[in-house]
Amino acid sequence: MSDTQNAPGNSPEDRTPGLSRRGFVRNTALIGGLAALGGALQAAPAAASSTTATPRAGARSASGTVEIPNKYGKPFSVDDDEVFVFAVNFKPFELGGDDDGREATRYFDAVFGDAIRAKFPEVKLKYATWDYPIRYEDIAKAGRVPDLIIDDPRTRIDRDLEPLGWVQDMTSMVQQAGIDLSALNLGSVELVKSRSDGGLYGVPLFIDEHVLLYNKQIFDKFGVRYPRAGSTYDEIFKIAKRLTRQDGIHHYKGFMQHPDNYLALNQLGLYPFVPGDSEQPAPEDIKVSLTTTEWKRVADNMHRFLMLPGNGFTTVDDFFKGDMSFPGHLAMAVHTLSKLNAYALSSLYVEEDDAEDYAEWSKSVSIGVTSMPVLSRGSTAIYQPNARAAYIPPQSQHQAESLDILKYLVSEEAQTRLSSYGVKAVRQTDAVVNAFGTAIPELQGIDTSGVYWGDNAVVKNYQNTEYWDIPLYKVFRQHVLIDGMDVDSALQVAEQQDIPDYIKAQVAAGFTW
Numbered sequence: 001m002s003d004t005q006n007a008p009g010n011s012p013e014d015r016t017p018g019l020s021r022r023g024f025v026r027n028t029a030l031i032g033g034l035a036a037l038g039g040a041l042q043a044a045p046a047a048a049s050s051t052t053a054t055p056r057a058g059a060r061s062a063s064g065t066v067e068i069p070n071k072y073g074k075p076f077s078v079d080d081d082e083v084f085v086f087a088v089n090f091k092p093f094e095l096g097g098d099d100d101g102r103e104a105t106r107y108f109d110a111v112f113g114d115a116i117r118a119k120f121p122e123v124k125l126k127y128a129t130w131d132y133p134i135r136y137e138d139i140a141k142a143g144r145v146p147d148l149i150i151d152d153p154r155t156r157i158d159r160d161l162e163p164l165g166w167v168q169d170m171t172s173m174v175q176q177a178g179i180d181l182s183a184l185n186l187g188s189v190e191l192v193k194s195r196s197d198g199g200l201y202g203v204p205l206f207i208d209e210h211v212l213l214y215n216k217q218i219f220d221k222f223g224v225r226y227p228r229a230g231s232t233y234d235e236i237f238k239i240a241k242r243l244t245r246q247d248g249i250h251h252y253k254g255f256m257q258h259p260d261n262y263l264a265l266n267q268l269g270l271y272p273f274v275p276g277d278s279e280q281p282a283p284e285d286i287k288v289s290l291t292t293t294e295w296k297r298v299a300d301n302m303h304r305f306l307m308l309p310g311n312g313f314t315t316v317d318d319f320f321k322g323d324m325s326f327p328g329h330l331a332m333a334v335h336t337l338s339k340l341n342a343y344a345l346s347s348l349y350v351e352e353d354d355a356e357d358y359a360e361w362s363k364s365v366s367i368g369v370t371s372m373p374v375l376s377r378g379s380t381a382i383y384q385p386n387a388r389a390a391y392i393p394p395q396s397q398h399q400a401e402s403l404d405i406l407k408y409l410v411s412e413e414a415q416t417r418l419s420s421y422g423v424k425a426v427r428q429t430d431a432v433v434n435a436f437g438t439a440i441p442e443l444q445g446i447d448t449s450g451v452y453w454g455d456n457a458v459v460k461n462y463q464n465t466e467y468w469d470i471p472l473y474k475v476f477r478q479h480v481l482i483d484g485m486d487v488d489s490a491l492q493v494a495e496q497q498d499i500p501d502y503i504k505a506q507v508a509a510g511f512t513w
Contacts, residue, residue: 169199328364
């Protein structure tokens with residue numbers, strides 16, 4: 001499958017320093033699994049509206065149990081009377097499993113599962129996560145569709161769920177359940193809607209928010225004041241210039257921000273697709289706009305950081321170790337809350353095989369955290385939300401129970417629990433905000449008051465469009481950093497050549513994203 005940097009566990013921000021053997025095996029298997037899924041979709045391209053598609057029925061035992069064969073050869077089955085929850089594209093979900101048969105349930109049970117079971121003792125809950133031991137294609141082949149799916153709405157509705165026919169307009173379901181979307185994070189709700197073909201395919205649950213991490217050791221060493229909530233990019237650039245420096249044999253970088261996410265989650269809410277006459281336009285009718293004044297403003301802001309001598313972009317994981325020769329040599333990085341928890345050494349967020357390395361690297365990093373920079377003084381706009389949402393497929397055998405669980409998960413009680421485990425909640429009452437990180441002992445010595453600062457940018461002008469997972473990485477990582485183009489040229493080539501060619505190639509391969 002092309003554009004594999006967006007595959008689960010393979011995005012640049014998900015790369016783990018010192019990747020463990022098990023992580024390598026899983027990533028290798030994942031690539032193979034994605035290729036298999038891509039091949040299946042290529043053989044049978046999705047219809048223009050895939051919400052009516054129905055996977056073929058799987059073989060059931062006499063006791064009402066569906067076996068789901070998988071690449072690992074691990075026995076996995078779902079009973080008819082079990083509510084099957086499948087969680088994808090959030091790295092902590094995958095941690096805790098091993099190659100000897102122990103499933104990766106540690107994070108889900110602590111943050112979600114135990115609370116769900118306590119709230120609904122009559123419900124039999126069955127949980128699994130990508131990709132150990134099963135993947136989407138395994139489930140589709142077996143025919144036992146999950147009852148509740150937790151996944152990234154930004155890219156995965158169109159990439160995975162729609163082609164499989166596992167989404168439905170949940171608007172009436174949400175209304176009947178009494179879920180008040182207006183009480184949830186506006187940016188997250190609009191993000192889901194922007195991918196829902198005029199409806200509502202899911203309900204946001206939580207945000208793996210991007211924040212500004214900074215290493216106090218570097219700031220203290222060179223006598224520089226720490227960044228604060230609401231700092232502008234101009235202010236951060238000045239700091240970055242001071243802290244990008246050589247000190248003996250040690251070179252320090254001042255600032256790192258992933259340029260792909262910077263564009264995709266941009267703080268102006270810009271959407272690259274031009275509205276047309278249909279929510280599902282033909283591929284040849286899809287138009288992209290990246291050369292407006294607003295897009296150029298956003299891109300110019302990033303360009304100066306990438307061109308800062310000695311501050312060349314590699315990976316935001318350099319904040320801890322990443323690709324650098326020595327740990328703790330990056331002063332600031334825009335990274336996610338899940339990485340904050342990992343760098344603080346929370347066992348819920350660190351793979352067991354990596355714990356020893358993380359503990360050693362942590363000696364070179366004294367973590368500070370605040371809100372990510374804003375584009376101008378007085379602005380409160382941070383990234384569009386890096387959200388995870390819940391979906392109830394139309395094939396779910398337990399839609400009523402799943403809807404009850406979903407309603408509970410967006411309640412203040414459950415959202416307070418989520419926040420306490422170090423993720424940003426979509427319901428942000430005082431109780432929820434004040435609970436942030438309280439269940440993560442390793443965060444207790446870190447000032448996290450900036451985590452909920454600001455407002456997530458809201459995507460705009462998405463009506464009558466179809467989202468495609470286009471190669472925005474071409475703008476900076478190809479045309480600026482490799483080809484040496486200026487910003488205007490990079491945006492123009494991406495808009496007029498790269499993206500149209502990419503869409504044509506995907507259509508020829510049988511894909512719809």
